[in-house]
Structures are given as C-alpha cells and as structure tokens.
Amino acid sequence: MCVARYQQVADSIRGQIADGTLSAGDRLPTEPELVDEYAVSRLTVRHALDVLQAEGLVEKFHGRGTFVRRPPQRVAYVSACSDGLPQPQAENVEIETYVRPGSVLAEAPLTALMQVERGTELAEYLYFSRRDKRPYSLARIHVPLDLAELLDTPTARLPWGAEIPHGLQAAGVRLAHITERVTTRPPTQDEADHLNLPAGATVLEVERTSVDDRGRVVEGAQLVAPQDRIEVVFSKALPGSEGGDLR
Amino acid sequence: MCVARYQQVADSIRGQIADGTLSAGDRLPTEPELVDEYAVSRLTVRHALDVLQAEGLVEKFHGRGTFVRRPPQRVAYVSACSDGLPQPQAENVEIETYVRPGSVLAEAPLTALMQVERGTELAEYLYFSRRDKRPYSLARIHVPLDLAELLDTPTARLPWGAEIPHGLQAAGVRLAHITERVTTRPPTQDEADHLNLPAGATVLEVERTSVDDRGRVVEGAQLVAPQDRIEVVFSKALPGSEGGDLR
DNA sequence: GAGTGGTCTAGACCACGAG
DNA sequence: TCGTGGTCTAGACCACTCA
Numbered sequence: 001m002c003v004a005r006y007q008q009v010a011d012s013i014r015g016q017i018a019d020g021t022l023s024a025g026d027r028l029p030t031e032p033e034l035v036d037e038y039a040v041s042r043l044t045v046r047h048a049l050d051v052l053q054a055e056g057l058v059e060k061f062h063g064r065g066t067f068v069r070r071p072p073q074r075v076a077y078v079s080a081c082s083d084g085l086p087q088p089q090a091e092n093v094e095i096e097t098y099v100r101p102g103s104v105l106a107e108a109p110l111t112a113l114m115q116v117e118r119g120t121e122l123a124e125y126l127y128f129s130r131r132d133k134r135p136y137s138l139a140r141i142h143v144p145l146d147l148a149e150l151l152d153t154p155t156a157r158l159p160w161g162a163e164i165p166h167g168l169q170a171a172g173v174r175l176a177h178i179t180e181r182v183t184t185r186p187p188t189q190d191e192a193d194h195l196n197l198p199a200g201a202t203v204l205e206v207e208r209t210s211v212d213d214r215g216r217v218v219e220g221a222q223l224v225a226p227q228d229r230i231e232v233v234f235s236k237a238l239p240g241s242e243g244g245d246l247r
Numbered sequence: 248m249c250v251a252r253y254q255q256v257a258d259s260i261r262g263q264i265a266d267g268t269l270s271a272g273d274r275l276p277t278e279p280e281l282v283d284e285y286a287v288s289r290l291t292v293r294h295a296l297d298v299l300q301a302e303g304l305v306e307k308f309h310g311r312g313t314f315v316r317r318p319p320q321r322v323a324y325v326s327a328c329s330d331g332l333p334q335p336q337a338e339n340v341e342i343e344t345y346v347r348p349g350s351v352l353a354e355a356p357l358t359a360l361m362q363v364e365r366g367t368e369l370a371e372y373l374y375f376s377r378r379d380k381r382p383y384s385l386a387r388i389h390v391p392l393d394l395a396e397l398l399d400t401p402t403a404r405l406p407w408g409a410e411i412p413h414g415l416q417a418a419g420v421r422l423a424h425i426t427e428r429v430t431t432r433p434p435t436q437d438e439a440d441h442l443n444l445p446a447g448a449t450v451l452e453v454e455r456t457s458v459d460d461r462g463r464v465v466e467g468a469q470l471v472a473p474q475d476r477i478e479v480v481f482s483k484a485l486p487g488s489e490g491g492d493l494r
Numbered sequence: 495g496a497g498t499g500g501t502c503t504a505g506a507c508c509a510c511g512a513g
Numbered sequence: 514t515c516g517t518g519g520t521c522t523a524g525a526c527c528a529c530t531c532a
Contacts, residue, residue, distance in 0.1 A: 004519080004520065006521090030499085032498090041522045041523065041524095042523085051446070051447065054447045062530080063498050063531080065499075066498095066499080081329075176484065177485065179482040179483075180481045181479070181480050182429050186302050199298070200298065227431045231429060231430045234326055234429075234481045235427070236424065236426075237424055238423055252501075277518080279517095289503090290501090308510090310511035310518065310519095311517065
C-alpha cells in the first residue's frame with residue numbers, strides 16, 4: 001500500500017481547503033456522502049476527518065456536521081518580562097473578558113506555584129474570555145490575602161490579567177522578579193468543560209510568578225488556552241551597545 | 248451510555264499506570280489480549296490506546312507493541328531574554344547534540360524571519376540532538392554570510408545554539424534586541440522524519456531573532472521539539488525597587 | 495422526527511520488527 | 514516465520530442538534 005486510503009481522503013479534502021473549494025466556515029459533506037464520494041468505508045472517512053481535526057483544519061460538531069475552521073489567527077500573549085513591546089493584542093479579533101474575584105484555600109499545584117502551605121487562603125481572580133462568542137481562555141491569578149486588599153477590583157482589559165502585577169506595583173509592592181514558564185498538556189476536566197474542548201485537545205499553559213524584593217511570591221498566574229490559538233512572545237532590549245552580556 | 252467503553256478501557260489502563268501495576272518501559276498486553284480481557288472489539292481497544300497515546304502515557308510501535316512512557320520530564324529552554332537564570336538544563340537527562348554548518352538560499356518562511364529577499368544566501372547551523380538515544384530536537388539557526396565569517400565553528404553544548412548570539416556579541420556585533428516567539432503546530436514532513444514523530448503529533452516551536460543596533464536581523468533561530476518534552480522559561484529581574492515600570 | 499456525528503462489532507488483510 | 518500494530522470493510526445502534 002503506497003499511501004493509506006484515509007490519507008488520500010484527507011489529502012483531497014486538505015487540497016480543497018487550500019485551493020478555496022472549501023472555505024472557512026463551510027460545512028463539509030456529511031460522512032455518508034463522503035463514503036459514497038470516495039468509495040471507502042465510514043471508518044476510513046472518519047479517520048481522515050480525525051486527522052484533519054488534529055491538524056486544526058476542520059472541527060466536528062456532534063449532530064451538526066464538520067466545518068472548515070478559520071485559519072489559526074493566534075492571539076499573542078506578550079510576556080510580562082518583555083521590554084519595548086506594547087501589548088498589541090487582538091487587532092481584529094474580538095475578545096471579551098470577565099473577571100470573578102474570590103478566594104480559595106491553596107491545594108496541590110497552587111502550593112508549589114505560590115510557595116505557601118497547603119490550606120493557606122489566597123485571593124483568586126478568575127479570568128474567562130470569549131472570542132467570536134466562544135470560550136477562548138482561562139486564567140487563574142492568585143495573590144496573598146494581605147496584598148489583595150491593596151488592589152482595586154480589577155477591570156479586565158486583557159484575558160491574562162496583566163493589570164494585577166501592575167496594580168501591585170502601583171500599590172507599592174516592590175517587584176524584584178517575574179518568571180514565566182510555558183508548557184503544553186492535556187486539559188483538566190474542568191478546563192475542557194469551560195473551554196469546550198474536544199477530546200484529545202491540548203492546551204498551552206503559561207505559569208507566571210511575580211516575586212518581591214524579599215523573595216515572597218506576590219502573584220501566581222495560570223493561563224490556559226487552546227494550543228493552536230495562542231502564541232507567546234518575549235522580547236528584550238539589550239543594554240547599551242556592547243557592554244551588556246546576554247544574561 | 249454513561250461512559251464509552253473505550254473510555255472505560257482507557258481509564259482502567261490509566262489506573263494501572265498510576266498505581267504502578269504497569270510501570271515506565273513496560274509493554275502492555277497486545278491488542279488481541281486486551282480484546283479478551285475487556286471483552287470489547289479490537290477497534291475499541293485501539294481507540295482506548297489512541298487516547299492514552301494522545302495523553303502521552305503510552306507509545307505504540309508498529310510490529311513491537313505498546314509501551315508505557317516515562318513520565319514527561321521536560322527539558323527547559325531558558326530564554327535568551329532571561330536575566331539571572333543560568334542555563335540549568337538537562338540535569339539527569341543525557342542530551343547529545345550535533346551541529347552541521349552549511350548555507351542555504353532563503354525561502355518562504357525564512358525570508359520573513361530574517362527579513363531578507365528570497366534567494367539571499369545565509370549561513371545555516373543545523374543542530375540535531377538526541378536524548379536517551381532517540382531524536383529529541385531540531386534547531387536551524389541562520390546568520391547573514393558576512394557575519395558568519397566572524398564566528399568560530401560552533402561546538403554544540405546546548406541543543407538550541409545559544410552560543411551563536413553569544414559568539415556574535417563576542418565578535419563585536421552590537422545586539423540591540425532579542426525576541427522569541429513560542430507556538431505549537433503540526434510538524435513538517437521533514438521534522439516528523441528527523442524527530443521520528445508519530446502521526447498526529449504536535450511540535451513546540453521557538454523562533455528567536457536577534458537584531459543589531461541598526462535594526463538588522465543578525466540571527467534567526469527556529470527550534471523544534473516534541474511539545475510534551477520541553478518547557479520554555481523566561482525570567483526578568485526588575486530594576487531597582489520601585490522605579491521601574493513593568494514594560 | 496430527520497439527519498448529523500459518536501460508538502461499537504466481527505471479521506479480514508497488510509506492513510513492520512525481531513528471532 | 515511469527516507476532517505485533519496499521520488499515521479497512523459493512524453493517525448496527527446511540528446521542529446530539531435543529532426544525
């Protein structure tokens with residue numbers, strides 16, 4: 001067998017998307033129709049569509065059909081560590097963000113991020129954003145209770161809660177260090193529900209911690225978004241001409 | 248149907264991995280054995296294993312069997328933009344890196360990264376690294392030809408070619424800005440071959456550009472690794488106590 | 495209720511890897 | 514050569530969406 005049948009079917013549909021025969025938002029033929037069209041079994045058609053879905057080219061909806069996705073159009077998360085870059089953000093993409101303040105008792109992963117004892121009460125800001133009317137990102141930002149009192153109730157402008165470290169700084173907290181860590185992983189059940197993710201999806205996570213000049217973690221953020229809808233950008237201006245070493 | 252059969256099978260195997268009944272490197276029962284064990288069809292067994300493979304818990308090898316993967320153990324790419332962090336890197340992980348210097352004529356994606364005309368000749372350093380004897384990461388670093396002459400032949404110490412911007416700086420190039428962009432995407436055919444990736448895998452890509460004080464792109468790097476084997480870390484020391492604004 | 499994708503069966507043959 | 518996973522068929526029933 002030179003090329004698997006399901007790959008041939010996938011290639012054919014991929015080509016139709018590439019050359020415009022099928023364009024963003026269009027519904028593909030139904031699975032039974034594709035079975036007739038390509039003279040293969042339904043499993044083979046499904047396998048082909050699964051491949052295309054994994055590639056992010058199409059999206060399947062139970063009971064509705066399979067649709068061509070918009071080209072990726074990622075939203076940039078510009079690192080809090082960056083110099084010189086504005087937060088350009090969502091040019092033509094509409095993103096609405098909601099914040100919900102509250103508090104939680106620190107549990108397993110949070111204790112490590114915030115470097116606190118299990119059970120410590122922390123202020124929590126839950127950011128939930130939608131893009132094109134659909135769930136897009138989730139951010140959980142935690143701040144020690146005593147510092148949270150210094151903050152104004154945040155008005156969400158960006159889905160990642162960049163105003164929190166700014167607010168802390170404005171309130172007199174002396175930030176010494178910001179660190180960000182980018183990984184991908186399968187979503188938790190909770191995240192999959194909120195973000196409406198299909199089975200097998202992967203999220204990209206940014207963990208951010210802000211540390212003050214006494215070494216205390218004053219903010220810990222966990223941002224989660226579909227891996228193919230986001231990019232993370234870091235930028236650094238190097239001091240002077242040649243004096244500065246890279247790190 | 249409360250929970251799909253394939254999910255029940257996946258849950259069961261996931262549990263055995265979690266509780267140590269199956270441990271890293273073990274071979275799972277063969278598909279026909281699992282068919283008997285769970286009294287389901289082979290497709291259902293395969294579906295369950297596909298889910299586990301997508302989660303990174305197992306790895307299937309045609310003709311050999313299905314094996315429990317080691318826990319993720321990601322390697323950190325520490326941003327060139329970072330302050331204060333050493334390149335800690337591979338503590339107990341053995342990574343061998345090879346470099347192959349050469350040159351290429353700029354094509355489609357490279358022209359944008361390096362901001363040069365199509366067809367411009369660029370020096371190219373190909374980094375290929377292995378971890379545990381298996382392909383791990385791929386980095387392509389490009390430098391304008393005239394600047395490449397200033398560089399010593401690189402001796403690869405890290406898979407991401409961090410020595411290239413350092414070498415440029417040591418050679419008197421006045422770097423003004425470094426920018427990094429992190430995304431995930433499906434691998435190219437070439438990348439899938441070199442990294443030995445299964446179908447449907449996703450890679451994490453870091454694009455790095457170094458710009459000199461006249462705005463010229465003096466280095467462009469494209470690093471690619473399996474998305475579940477790498478993490479990207481950025482860190483920034485904030486100036487003074489309170490004078491510095493975040494960006 | 496009609497039509498969509500999601501799950502599942504019981505078979506079959508093929509391609510790869512190792513002894 | 515043999516056992517492994519990879520592909521494929523032709524059917525069946527279920528769950529979700531929407532008119």
